[in-house]
Amino acid sequence: MVHPAKERFGHAIGQHPFGVLLLMLSLMMVLSPCTSLLTKLMPNFYGIASITPLSLLVIVASLLALWKGDRHHASHMAAGAALILLLTLGSLITHHAMALTQIVAQILFLSYVLIVVERAVFHSREVTSDILYGAVCVYLLFGILAGFVFILIEYLAPGSFLISSLGVNPAQQQSLFIHDPGWLVYFSFVTLTTVGYGDVLPANSVARSAAVLVAVTGQILLMVQIARLVGLHVARGSDPTNSSEK
Secondary structure, three states: OOOHHHHHHHHHHHHOHHHHHHHHHHHHHHHHHHHHHHHHHOOOOOHHHHHHHHHHHHHHHHHHHHHHHOOOHHHHHHHHHHHHHHHHHHHHOOOHHHHHHHHHHHHHHHHHHHHHHHHHHHHOOOOOHHHHHHHHHHHHHHHHHHHHHHHHHHHHOOOOEEEOOOOOOHHHHHHHHHHOOHHHHHHHHHHHOOOOOOOEEEOOHHHHHHHHHHHHHHHHHHHHHHHHHHHHHHHHHHOHHHHHHO
16 A cells, blocks of 8 residues: 555656756756765766766656656657666766767757757646746756756867866866866856856857857747746636636
8 A cells, every 4th residue: 555645745746747857957956066076075976977966867857757748758768768878887987988978968868858848838728837847947957958068068179168266277177177067057057047257257259159149048038938928827817718617
């Protein structure tokens, strides 16, 4: 017999898969800048491997959300399992080519999840709590996706980003970003929200273009999400059929 508390917990997860995804995305957003602590505790977990535990949580939550909201279950599970295997191997095999493969794979996976969640939000006929969670997930997914794009740029062209607050030479900063890429996820959200502290700076034309694109796209995405949810709520409230049901 299933314990009532476990049953309620399972039911809540089933009813709010986007809520679970939102929780995991929030953890990754908050904890990515702290990956240097994991590196200190476990020296083998450096570079892209330092954010692998957070990535795995997001992947599992994404698969749950995709299972609930889309019909291609087998393809989702296969892609998720392949990515999990790749991240696990990447944590054991510290090679530049393996790191690049991981980064590209995560960019592709996050892009797909973002599209599926955004489609679910836009195709919804009413604003439920899970749709609200999904709308926030789209924003956070874009921020994390942009962080991995920045990491990819840094791996392909070391020195694309600089940290102005550390007072170290560019060569040391290159190794810092390669060993602790959580800085660039942090930079992504600082750029996305247009806070712009100035502690991390894009140092070449590709990095600057990517930063501008992220900042502008983030604001457009936010406006579109709010407009869609408000419009859907107003339309639902003014629907005579809906009023008569009440």
